[in-house]
Amino acid sequence: MSSKNEKIALDIESYLKEHENKDMLRFLTCGSVDDGKSTLIGRMLYDSKMIFDDQLSAAQSESEKYGTTGEKLDMALLVDGLQSEREQGITIDVAYRFFATEKRKFIIADTPGHEQYTRNMVTGASTADVAIILIDARKGILTQTRRHSFIVNLLGIEHVIVAINKMDLVDFSEDVFNEIKQAYSDLANELGIKNTYYIPLSALDGDNVVDKSEKTPWYDGKPLLNLLDTMDISKEIKEENFRLPVQYVNRPNLNFRGFCGTIASGNVKAGDEITVLPSGKTTKVKNIINAGDITEANRSAICNEAYAPMAVTITTEDEIDISRGDMIVHTKNMPRVSNSLKVMLVWMDESSMQVGKTYDIKRATSAMPGVFEHINYKVDVNTYERTQVKKLELNDIASCKMVLTRPIAADKYKENHETGSFIVVDRVTNNTVGAGMIVDVAKREEDSDVKAHREYTKAEKELNRYIRENFPEWNCKTI
Numbered sequence: 019m020s021s022k023n024e025k026i027a028l029d030i031e032s033y034l035k036e037h038e039n040k041d042m043l044r045f046l047t048c049g050s051v052d053d054g055k056s057t058l059i060g061r062m063l064y065d066s067k068m069i070f071d072d073q074l075s076a077a078q079s080e081s082e083k084y085g086t087t088g089e090k091l092d093m094a095l096l097v098d099g100l101q102s103e104r105e106q107g108i109t110i111d112v113a114y115r116f117f118a119t120e121k122r123k124f125i126i127a128d129t130p131g132h133e134q135y136t137r138n139m140v141t142g143a144s145t146a147d148v149a150i151i152l153i154d155a156r157k158g159i160l161t162q163t164r165r166h167s168f169i170v171n172l173l174g175i176e177h178v179i180v181a182i183n184k185m186d187l188v189d190f191s192e193d194v195f196n197e198i199k200q201a202y203s204d205l206a207n208e209l210g211i212k213n214t215y216y217i218p219l220s221a222l223d224g225d226n227v228v229d230k231s232e233k234t235p236w237y238d239g240k241p242l243l244n245l246l247d248t249m250d251i252s253k254e255i256k257e258e259n260f261r262l263p264v265q266y267v268n269r270p271n272l273n274f275r276g277f278c279g280t281i282a283s284g285n286v287k288a289g290d291e292i293t294v295l296p297s298g299k300t301t302k303v304k305n306i307i308n309a310g311d312i313t314e315a316n317r318s319a320i321c322n323e324a325y326a327p328m329a330v331t332i333t334t335e336d337e338i339d340i341s342r343g344d345m346i347v348h349t350k351n352m353p354r355v356s357n358s359l360k361v362m363l364v365w366m367d368e369s370s371m372q373v374g375k376t377y378d379i380k381r382a383t384s385a386m387p388g389v390f391e392h393i394n395y396k397v398d399v400n401t402y403e404r405t406q407v408k409k410l411e412l413n414d415i416a417s418c419k420m421v422l423t424r425p426i427a428a429d430k431y432k433e434n435h436e437t438g439s440f441i442v443v444d445r446v447t448n449n450t451v452g453a454g455m456i457v458d459v460a461k462r463e464e465d466s467d468v469k470a471h472r473e474y475t476k477a478e479k480e481l482n483r484y485i486r487e488n489f490p491e492w493n494c495k496t497i
């Protein structure tokens with residue numbers, strides 16, 4: 019990266035500016051042991067000149083000593099630091115790597131492929147726009163391919179690049195490529211994966227990684243890096259799906275009250291009619307203030323429109339109670355409000371998940387206790403078979419019924435990743451023990467346990483109603 023180094027040394031400002039304006043694509047790499055994942059990542063870093071000179075010479079000398087590639091530089095050694103960590107069990111987390119081309123910035127989430135690391139793959143996949151699934155051309159689709167594809171689909175990644183690697187070992191055979199392509203497209207159909215792209219590769223020799231290979235004249239698609247550079251991953255901005263989870267109520271003095279948060283989806287304009295959930299109070303947006311502008315001096319620096327993922331403060335026409343954890347939405351397009359949700363849950367802790375035990379459920383800016391009342395079924399991530407179980411163990415994925423102590427404004431994950439996902443926290447250890455996605459929102463359940471134990475007088479019921487209507491921030495239960 020010497021020419022880049024020069025630019026960094028001479029004109030760091032313009033170098034940074036150049037990067038700032040590029041758009042970002044996050045992708046996940048999944049493969050079975052020895053499919054060539056490290057080699058491919060190493061090749062992309064190398065070819066995009068993101069390897070430091072000292073890293074390169076270290077890899078060159080190690081390559082001569084330990085490399086598995088004869089004369090050639092073993093690209094896998096360029097990502098070896100991570101691997102040795104993994105072998106020693108120091109980290110089983112996701113490793114994020116960064117590189118950039120002229121057009122885009124990339125973050126690679128490199129996750130371990132073994133079944134015992136399913137939770138790590140879920141973590142890496144949760145923010146990815148694209149998944150690259152590596153397949154060894156000699157082996158075709160393996161159990162691991164099915165598992166990785168299931169998780170990629172579960173996490174709602176809409177673009178899957180099937181990298182059919184080691185084509186050099188099958189003489190760059192078009193037939194082998196087509197067979198694997200057909201088998202994977204059957205799998206994609208079974209799962210409902212929308213956009214698939216197939217590339218014949220040799221990560222080792224660099225065929226179809228950066229440049230189109232002469233050895234695959236029958237392939238009319240783009241090489242991998244070019245595909246990553248140009249694929250359209252923009253999501254439709256739906257104005258009607260405006261969601262602002264309230265993070266903080268900014269009340270510096272009696273004259274100002276603003277509601278701060280990062281817009282999870284959609285957009286909002288001054289004057290829009292909004293509803294605060296779960297209370298259901300309605301008002302209009304008075305002003306929208308950009309996060310950067312909230313200082314005493316320019317609190318009046320307002321904008322007319324804001325959209326995801328901007329961090330904003332909004333003020334309202336009427337004085338209504340809004341508190342952290344509430345969701346501000348457009349009145350004309352409200353999500354369902356309920357405390358009873360059908361969810362897909364990934365269990366991430368050594369201690370098993372107990373039905374009926376109370377956990378803290380954190381979703382966007384809200385947090386409340388909740389229980390998993392019932393496990394509908396557990397999915398075998400390799401065969402997609404469903405089984406009945408009484409509890410969940412580490413890495414299990416299951417459909418469950420989750421009941422919260424308070425209702426929330428809930429979107430389905432497939433419609434909104436931000437507001438449709440949650441984490442599960444153990445109330446004693448404070449560990450994150452699970453992650454989940456809302457599949458469906460049921461009708462709100464009454465708090466049967468409270469009802470069962472006490473009969474309330476009319477006066478008590480009226481008082482309860484008064485408190486709920488006038489003090490929604492107390493999160494009072496309905497009696």
Ligand SMILES: Nc1nc2c(ncn2[C@@H]2O[C@H](COP(=O)(O)OP(=O)(O)OP(=O)(O)O)[C@@H](O)[C@H]2O)c(=O)[nH]1
Binds near residue numbers: 052058087
């Ligand atoms: N012939 C050939 N060999 C390859 C290719 N890609 C990778 N290899 C070789 O396959 C072996 C495994 O490659 P890695 O990149 O370490 O595989 P991996 O998937 O990262 O493996 P793990 O790190 O163990 O998960 C190494 O010996 C590579 O040199 C390829 O396109 N062609």
